[in-house]
Amino acid sequence: MGKTEIHEAENAKSCSNLDNSCPKQKIKNKKRKNISPILPKIKKFETETGTESLLKIDEMFRNRWHIEGLIGKGGYGEIYLAIDMNRAEEVAIKVEPQKRQGKLARRMILEQKILVTMQGKPHVPMIFASGRTDKNNFIVMQLLSINLGEIRKASPVENVSRGTTGRILLQAIGALRDLHEIGYVHRDVKPANMCFGINRKNRHVLYLLDFGLIRRFKTETGERRRAREKAGFRGTNRYVSLRVHSRLEQTPADDMESLLYTAHELLIGDLPWKYLESNIEIKQNKILMRFEPSKYFTNPDLLNFAEAIYSLDPQIDPPYTKLQEILTPLIGDKKLDDPYDWEEQYYEAIDEYQLSDESSE
Numbered sequence: 001m002g003k004t005e006i007h008e009a010e011n012a013k014s015c016s017n018l019d020n021s022c023p024k025q026k027i028k029n030k031k032r033k034n035i036s037p038i039l040p041k042i043k044k045f046e047t048e049t050g051t052e053s054l055l056k057i058d059e060m061f062r063n064r065w066h067i068e069g070l071i072g073k074g075g076y077g078e079i080y081l082a083i084d085m086n087r088a089e090e091v092a093i094k095v096e097p098q099k100r101q102g103k104l105a106r107r108m109i110l111e112q113k114i115l116v117t118m119q120g121k122p123h124v125p126m127i128f129a130s131g132r133t134d135k136n137n138f139i140v141m142q143l144l145s146i147n148l149g150e151i152r153k154a155s156p157v158e159n160v161s162r163g164t165t166g167r168i169l170l171q172a173i174g175a176l177r178d179l180h181e182i183g184y185v186h187r188d189v190k191p192a193n194m195c196f197g198i199n200r201k202n203r204h205v206l207y208l209l210d211f212g213l214i215r216r217f218k219t220e221t222g223e224r225r226r227a228r229e230k231a232g233f234r235g236t237n238r239y240v241s242l243r244v245h246s247r248l249e250q251t252p253a254d255d256m257e258s259l260l261y262t263a264h265e266l267l268i269g270d271l272p273w274k275y276l277e278s279n280i281e282i283k284q285n286k287i288l289m290r291f292e293p294s295k296y297f298t299n300p301d302l303l304n305f306a307e308a309i310y311s312l313d314p315q316i317d318p319p320y321t322k323l324q325e326i327l328t329p330l331i332g333d334k335k336l337d338d339p340y341d342w343e344e345q346y347y348e349a350i351d352e353y354q355l356s357d358e359s360s361e
């Protein structure tokens, strides 16, 4: 990643907390004031993180970013909240060891490449810098909200409303179309890999994250690559498509099927295979869902979406606009920029839940 480094760290300004020109103080003064109820929470101390972390809290990383705390720990990397001391701005820093089990880890190199290629696309976080230290690769990027899984769990009824689900799906389809158009499949579409913006301008914009598992499905000239006879398992058990359970090469249709499972979880509150761990049992449950979608997708608009997804030909690009049109009735009269559930104490999700409970009595 050394070669592709975008910005070199400049010397950070040193300052005291009481000084109003200090970047940290500026942030305290201007931000984090009720703009978004879904700001990521940080773990401040090593003991809270359980294991030793890759960066140290209060460290001045690369002489520019003050590490405030750990936001998240994925299977591979760690995500920190930091303050950019040059720009008085909060950022997220993703860090991953360069070597895993003695082998060079390629995930973050791929992720960095795709983030740079897709800068300017509406559903991709801004990347401010990237590079490597002695042992780790890192990416400094735009700070986003908590992820969709956490947003759903914050709802008192553990699901989000039709209007919120519909608008999330419309944006997610757009995000996937942008990625597929440049020839890549994501291969890990799930609620934990989607977040919202956190400032006034982008708080209603959905961002797609984690491009560490992407794979080219088209050549640079636009032809589909030949599928391998047997592909390795890539993705997250709960959300991968049936074809992935059968170890088939992933195409954009598989990202769409993962989006369908994401939609079910957001609107209904869970997936029938939530507590299952065995791959075989999860696969069997997905087959049952595909066989009789009306039993699972109780909302008619989501059922239409499910049927459209199940009828996709994996070798043909999905009809993105048509899929968005199918979902438009789910949104009702909501506009993309109207408040979402978390800005209204989830009252619509609660109303819808109570109504469906009454009608099932």
Ligand SMILES: Nc1ncnc2c1ncn2[C@@H]1O[C@H](COP(=O)(O)OP(=O)(O)OP(=O)(O)O)[C@@H](O)[C@H]1O
Binding pocket: 040, 071, 072, 073, 074, 075, 076, 077, 078, 079, 092, 094, 125, 141, 142, 143, 144, 145, 146, 147, 192, 193, 195, 209, 210, 212
């Ligand atoms: N830019 C960001 N702003 C705020 N939170 C973020 C940001 N990037 C990632 N996160 C949080 O960190 C979590 C893990 O991020 P990410 O999926 O990129 O890491 P990973 O190590 O690749 O994870 P996984 O093991 O799931 O593949 C996300 O679910 C999200 O909640």
